[in-house]
Amino acid sequence: MNNVFLMSKLFYQIFIVLYPVGIRIAALFNPKAKQWLNGRKNIFDKLQASLKGNNNIIWMHCASLGEFEQGRPILEKLRVLKSTGQKILLTFFSPSGFDTGKLYDGADYVFYLPMDSKQNARLFFDIAKPGLVLFVKYEYWYHYLNEAKNRQIPLLLISSVFRTDQPFFKWYGGVYREMLASFHHFFVQNQASADLLRSLGFEKNVSVSGDTRFDRVIKIAEQFKPIASVEKFCGDSNVIVAGSTWTEDDKELDHFANSNAHIKFIIAPHNIGKDRIDECLSLYQNAITYSEWLKGDITKNFNTLIIDNIGMLSSLYFYADICYVGGAFGAEGVHNVLEPAVFGKPVIFGPEYEKFVEADELVETGGGFSIDNALELESSLQKILNNEQFKLQAGEKSKAYVYSKAGSTREIVDFIQEKRLLTN
Numbered sequence: 001m002n003n004v005f006l007m008s009k010l011f012y013q014i015f016i017v018l019y020p021v022g023i024r025i026a027a028l029f030n031p032k033a034k035q036w037l038n039g040r041k042n043i044f045d046k047l048q049a050s051l052k053g054n055n056n057i058i059w060m061h062c063a064s065l066g067e068f069e070q071g072r073p074i075l076e077k078l079r080v081l082k083s084t085g086q087k088i089l090l091t092f093f094s095p096s097g098f099d100t101g102k103l104y105d106g107a108d109y110v111f112y113l114p115m116d117s118k119q120n121a122r123l124f125f126d127i128a129k130p131g132l133v134l135f136v137k138y139e140y141w142y143h144y145l146n147e148a149k150n151r152q153i154p155l156l157l158i159s160s161v162f163r164t165d166q167p168f169f170k171w172y173g174g175v176y177r178e179m180l181a182s183f184h185h186f187f188v189q190n191q192a193s194a195d196l197l198r199s200l201g202f203e204k205n206v207s208v209s210g211d212t213r214f215d216r217v218i219k220i221a222e223q224f225k226p227i228a229s230v231e232k233f234c235g236d237s238n239v240i241v242a243g244s245t246w247t248e249d250d251k252e253l254d255h256f257a258n259s260n261a262h263i264k265f266i267i268a269p270h271n272i273g274k275d276r277i278d279e280c281l282s283l284y285q286n287a288i289t290y291s292e293w294l295k296g297d298i299t300k301n302f303n304t305l306i307i308d309n310i311g312m313l314s315s316l317y318f319y320a321d322i323c324y325v326g327g328a329f330g331a332e333g334v335h336n337v338l339e340p341a342v343f344g345k346p347v348i349f350g351p352e353y354e355k356f357v358e359a360d361e362l363v364e365t366g367g368g369f370s371i372d373n374a375l376e377l378e379s380s381l382q383k384i385l386n387n388e389q390f391k392l393q394a395g396e397k398s399k400a401y402v403y404s405k406a407g408s409t410r411e412i413v414d415f416i417q418e419k420r421l422l423t424n
Helices: 003-026 031-038 043-051 065-081 095-101 118-128 143-151 174-180 192-199 213-222 228-236 249-258 274-283 290-292 313-319 357-367 376-386 390-402 408-418
Strands: 057-062 087-092 108-112 128-134 155-160 183-190 204-210 240-244 264-269 287-289 305-306 322-325 348-349 366-372
Touching: 003 174, 043 108, 043 118, 057 065, 065 095, 065 213, 065 228, 087 095, 087 287, 108 204, 108 228, 118 143, 128 143, 143 155, 143 290, 143 305, 155 366, 183 192, 183 274, 183 408, 192 204, 192 357, 213 313, 228 264, 228 287, 228 290, 228 313, 240 313, 240 376, 249 264, 249 274, 249 322, 249 376, 264 274, 264 313, 264 366, 274 290, 274 305, 287 290, 290 366, 313 376, 348 376, 357 366, 357 390
Parallel strands: 057 087, 057 128, 087 108, 128 155, 155 183, 183 204, 240 264, 240 322, 264 305, 287 305, 322 348, 348 366
Antiparallel strands: none
């Protein structure tokens, strides 16, 4: 081992020691951090009690909610194909992913992933005894990956994306390149990712299979069921649905909503905590929460509906003339643009989307539109609303783009079957 590799491994070890310390400090004032900690208390006792020696496990790990949406189509196919007695274990790193995953009846067991360490990884594998491991998109935990490799357990990375700015492709990225060597096969979203992997010597175990989220949103759209309360709110008005919004998004949109009482707005914040809902109610001057709207007997003519629950968003996009997707005014970037696109809607979002292949390609097809500020947002909204033909054409391009990318799930599942990985 050279000095650079040893140094990168040392930095990684320092990180996994300091990260829980930082979480403990943050937990003093941050509910999510506290939830992260509490979810991992006595985690191995809980795993042992639940799995009870089951040695026929398919394990999928997702960082958070977005990755779960990518992994879910695979799990649903595997549930049909798995042999008698096989169980599915689903793990998450973040509370937001776990909160949704624990309600998913397609997995037999749902847990937080214990923090990465050699001891934790060994104990986890001793308890779970997985025969097949699936990591979704990213999250590279050295000791867990290395343990799968040492035990010769097939490990697949699905719907992954690689970029030149990632540590794998930097001079200091030796420990991250070693992590990649643990994977049995990579299923990447695009050719650029495949080329980057091949530049590191991974040539025979890389497939360009696309993104399984396309299959997921198509299924959601095809199973759509009307929501009477939302239809009543929308009436015959033009409707703008803004999903997964953060404060920055709402501050770009609120002036237009407050100035156009004849247009109906449905706002689904990314965070539905009380403070965030109250913030939305203060920004949007003519707004009511969905829970209040459901009570009926509303005498005032509100033009903005604030969604204060989880689980409705993908269906809400159906009612829109135009959809806005939040997140792209923050460092993390835009949220899921495919959910509105599959319904044949023009999709608008902020400037931070370069890390998201689907957002970039949606712009290229003419179904997506990126804006830098409130003035550009209002101009784009007016342009689309005032030109019915343009609106319909943009929506058709969005829908056609999504359907053209279907099939990733089938390719991955076919590989698992052909390689007989379910019988490993």
